[in-house]
Amino acid sequence: MTGDPPPHPAERFDEVFDAYFAEIHRYAAKRLGQDAAADIAAQTFLEAFRQRRRYDPDRAGVRTWLYGIATKVIGKHQRSETRALRAKARLGPGRDGGEHAERVEARVSAQGLRGELAGAIAALPQGQRDVLLLVALADLSHDEIAAALGIPYGTVGSRLNRARTTLRKALGGTNPMLTLEEQHG
Amino acid sequence: MDEVRMVREAYAEPAPPTAREIARARALLNDPPRRPVRWQWWGLGSVVAAGAAAVMAISLAGGGATGKPGGPATTTSLDARGAVLAAAYNAERQPLGKYWYSNSLDGQAYIMRAKTGTYAITAATSESFSWFGVKAGMGEAYLARDLPAHPQTSRDTELWRKAGSPTSFHVWSNDHYYTYPGKVSAKWRSSGPEVGSNPHGGGKFLVDMTTEELQNLPTDPRALAAKFLDMSGSGKSDPASKAMGIRAGKMPPAALARMRIARVGGLLNGAPMPPKVRAGLMRALAEQPGIHAIGRATDALGRTGVALASDERPVTVTGEWGGPKAERGTYRSRAVIIFDERTGGLLAEQEELTTPGGPYSEMKPGFIINYVAARASNWTDTKPSPPAERPFH
Numbered sequence: 001m002t003g004d005p006p007p008h009p010a011e012r013f014d015e016v017f018d019a020y021f022a023e024i025h026r027y028a029a030k031r032l033g034q035d036a037a038a039d040i041a042a043q044t045f046l047e048a049f050r051q052r053r054r055y056d057p058d059r060a061g062v063r064t065w066l067y068g069i070a071t072k073v074i075g076k077h078q079r080s081e082t083r084a085l086r087a088k089a090r091l092g093p094g095r096d097g098g099e100h101a102e103r104v105e106a107r108v109s110a111q112g113l114r115g116e117l118a119g120a121i122a123a124l125p126q127g128q129r130d131v132l133l134l135v136a137l138a139d140l141s142h143d144e145i146a147a148a149l150g151i152p153y154g155t156v157g158s159r160l161n162r163a164r165t166t167l168r169k170a171l172g173g174t175n176p177m178l179t180l181e182e183q184h185g
Numbered sequence: 186m187d188e189v190r191m192v193r194e195a196y197a198e199p200a201p202p203t204a205r206e207i208a209r210a211r212a213l214l215n216d217p218p219r220r221p222v223r224w225q226w227w228g229l230g231s232v233v234a235a236g237a238a239a240v241m242a243i244s245l246a247g248g249g250a251t252g253k254p255g256g257p258a259t260t261t262s263l264d265a266r267g268a269v270l271a272a273a274y275n276a277e278r279q280p281l282g283k284y285w286y287s288n289s290l291d292g293q294a295y296i297m298r299a300k301t302g303t304y305a306i307t308a309a310t311s312e313s314f315s316w317f318g319v320k321a322g323m324g325e326a327y328l329a330r331d332l333p334a335h336p337q338t339s340r341d342t343e344l345w346r347k348a349g350s351p352t353s354f355h356v357w358s359n360d361h362y363y364t365y366p367g368k369v370s371a372k373w374r375s376s377g378p379e380v381g382s383n384p385h386g387g388g389k390f391l392v393d394m395t396t397e398e399l400q401n402l403p404t405d406p407r408a409l410a411a412k413f414l415d416m417s418g419s420g421k422s423d424p425a426s427k428a429m430g431i432r433a434g435k436m437p438p439a440a441l442a443r444m445r446i447a448r449v450g451g452l453l454n455g456a457p458m459p460p461k462v463r464a465g466l467m468r469a470l471a472e473q474p475g476i477h478a479i480g481r482a483t484d485a486l487g488r489t490g491v492a493l494a495s496d497e498r499p500v501t502v503t504g505e506w507g508g509p510k511a512e513r514g515t516y517r518s519r520a521v522i523i524f525d526e527r528t529g530g531l532l533a534e535q536e537e538l539t540t541p542g543g544p545y546s547e548m549k550p551g552f553i554i555n556y557v558a559a560r561a562s563n564w565t566d567t568k569p570s571p572p573a574e575r576p577f578h
Contacts (some may be wrong), residue, residue, distance in 0.1 A: 013214070014211075014565065017210075017211065017214070018563055020209060021202065022201055022460075022528050023200055023528075025201065025206075026199055026201070027204040029199030030196040030199060031198070034199055034200060037199065037203055037208035038203075038209070038210065041202065041206075041210060041214060042206075042209065042213050044215060045210055045213075045214065046210075046213050049214050061533050117191065117192065118195075121192065132189070132192060133192070135189050136189045136190075136192040136193040136196075137192075137193065137196060163188075164188040164189070167188045167191075168188060168193070168253075170419070171191075178377035183405075
């Protein structure tokens with residue numbers, strides 16, 4: 001909390017729990033909705049607890065490690081994530097209007113995501129969505145994402161680029177120059 | 186178009202986990218399911234299909250695992266679901282831990298006017314560690330230790346070195362000179378003035394409320410303001426707030442704002458507030474007259490958070506009790522309270538310089554004049570002991 005060395009999961013797991021439960025809960029709530037968040041966060045920490053002796057501080061920080069586990073847990077529920085995102089995309093902001101849409105919207109798990117963007121995120125392959133949301137929601141660096149997801153460093157960059165290109169196209173307003181730069185950059 | 190930023194901003198801020206949810210998650214760790222569980226949707230209350238992963242129904246009450254690949258989680262055996270529900274039921278009735286502790290430190294700035302260049306130190310610094318059993322009879326204790334006087338920032342450290350790295354600091358303190366040592370023992374005191382232990386105590390905390398009273402606090406900001414921030418001495422405010430208010434008599438709004446900041450800081454530092462109550466207190470404080478959101482602020486331990494502040498007020502050092510001429514004059518400062526952005530926990534309460542003058546003529550706005558920093562507070566199942574390591578080196 002103040003520059004002390006970070007607690008090692010094998011030795012002081014309760015400190016790890018205290019330091020990161022709320023944050024992992026927040027990530028889970030954003031991706032799978034408020035109702036699911038507590039259970040997803042609990043599953044994440046249970047799994048982290050089981051793996052705690054395998055944690056290697058040279059590979060990743062504790063926060064990164066936890067985000068990796070949380071992302072895998074969320075990945076097992078990807079159908080709920082994409083279903084909710086697509087439902088949100090169909091409804092859009094007030095497109096159907098009226099009480100019914102609002103009630104359904106309230107039950108949809110994605111947290112207040114704007115229609116088109118939600119649909120675009122839902123349409124991404126899971127690998128790209130994970131990378132994109134770890135950047136956007138968890139602020140992880142490419143290095144950290146590579147360690148968290150167990151993928152090569154280069155893959156992180158290419159997945160992020162493809163995700164961004166897809167979103168840009170889906171939302172219209174493409175700047176051809178930007179697209180060209182992406183392709184040659 | 187920054188797609189990443191768009192995505193980030195498109196996700197609304199969710200509600201933080203409730204105390205029950207946290208307790209439930211902890212309970213799982215203390216009593217994990219006996220057999221390795223393939224990921225199921227525990228969904229206590231909300232049933233959602235488990236997606237592509239095969240769902241195996243596990244009998245947690247004993248016996249072999251019965252496989253039922255695919256299908257929604259509702260096909261889990263009654264035993265497993267029942268066991269989970271029973272665990273949750275128990276978790277809700279568990280206290281959040283056996284003991285709660287609060288570890289904080291406070292400090293005061295002094296200005297060293299060396300010939301080699303003026304620099305600031307923090308001195309009169311002490312750290313406190315208090316712990317309380319969740320129920321009366323489990324004990325409570327208050328420990329404290331002094332911390333060494335030290336230069337504030339790296340720039341101050343440079344100038345301190347230029348000044349010959351003094352190991353003690355002779356400064357004017359209110360109405361007398363005093364020498365603060367740069368080296369002190371790191372040992373915690375448990376006996377002596379203002380420290381001690383009571384093995385039969387517990388059940389209440391620094392703020393004199395029981396665990397149950399804390400869990401039953403309202404979460405609505407207006408109700409919390411009426412209870413804790415109404416310093417008028419009338420109405421429904423709690424005894425401590427009334428006492429603060431009455432002692433102060435009729436106060437101008439700026440002073441009331443400062444007192445409210447101190448009250449909230451004291452509450453957050455002094456008791457295991459349920460997360461929703463904590464959030465409600467922060468909102469209640471933010472709505473008080475004379476209190477503003479000032480964006481990010483950094484505390485004396487270098488931690489950054491989101492902050493509320495009172496309006497600035499002038500302080501004049503007249504020198505009527507003596508002291509160096511260089512300290513005389515008027516400066517302005519304000520009370521600031523800083524919260525951890527991620528958890529909403531209290532980081533610190535500090536007095537910040539807004540207009541240089543008097544003893545702080547050479548300092549910049551934002552300079553920390555004095556502070557109370559919350560180092561850590563938490564529930565634990567074993568008797569807490571204070572940290573050996575100092576909060577700064």
